[in-house]
Amino acid sequence: MANNGKLIIISAPSGTGKSTIIGRIIDDPALRLEFSISATTRSPREGEVNGVHYHFLSVEEFKDAIANDGLVEYEEVYPGRFYGTLKSEIARIQEKGNNAILDIDVKGGVNVKRMYGDNARSIFIMPPSIETLRQRLLSRATDSIEAINQRVDKAAFELTFSDKFDKQVVNDDLDKAVEETRQLILDFIKQP
Helix, strand or coil, X not given: CCCCCCEEEEECCCCCCHHHHHHHHCCCCCCCEEECCCEECCCCCCCCCECCCEEECCHHHHHHHHHCCCEEEEEEEECCEEEEEEHHHHHHHHXXXXXXXXXXXXXXXXXXXXXHHHHEEEEEEECCCHHHHHHHHHHHCCCCHHHHHXXXXXXXXXXXXXXXXXXXXXXXXXXXXXXXXXHHHHHHHHCC
16 A cells, blocks of 8 residues: 655755756656646647646636635736646645655745645755856856846845755755755655
8 A cells, every 4th residue: 555645845046956956866766756747827838738747727727726725836927827736736646655746936835845844845955156056057158147147136035045944955066966855855755
């Protein structure tokens, strides 16, 4: 009989390597991770499948989910454009005995941890320093200086939330950060 799975919350400022770390651990069989599929009110893009890439909801359906306490977190990114995590999605994963992994923003991570308490492990991925983060964003050469400055300012603000997470991992060496994150998850899911 499978144990109900646990909830892993991974948050980080943009450009810190969070998605890369998740990508490197998601298929580790020892962790039994399943990525939580977000809900959104935006229209599917070509090739996107409902229930695979996102749960595509109408604005009315999304607002009903909010009113009926059906979301663990959500954000209205633009007027009428919502993104969030359905409680039913977490339950679906956990009922299979898998551990749900959430890749969510810092404030959402704090709120979800508060909601799930000891059944969730929240991990904050940190850059070695704000200056290192600025250099990483500059080396990508995908954003204007203004956009980089905005992202760095937002990251500096988000770093003030790091102590609200169970664990912090500094990504100054990717392989080391991946292994540290993997071990934190493994230790947590082995707890009764």
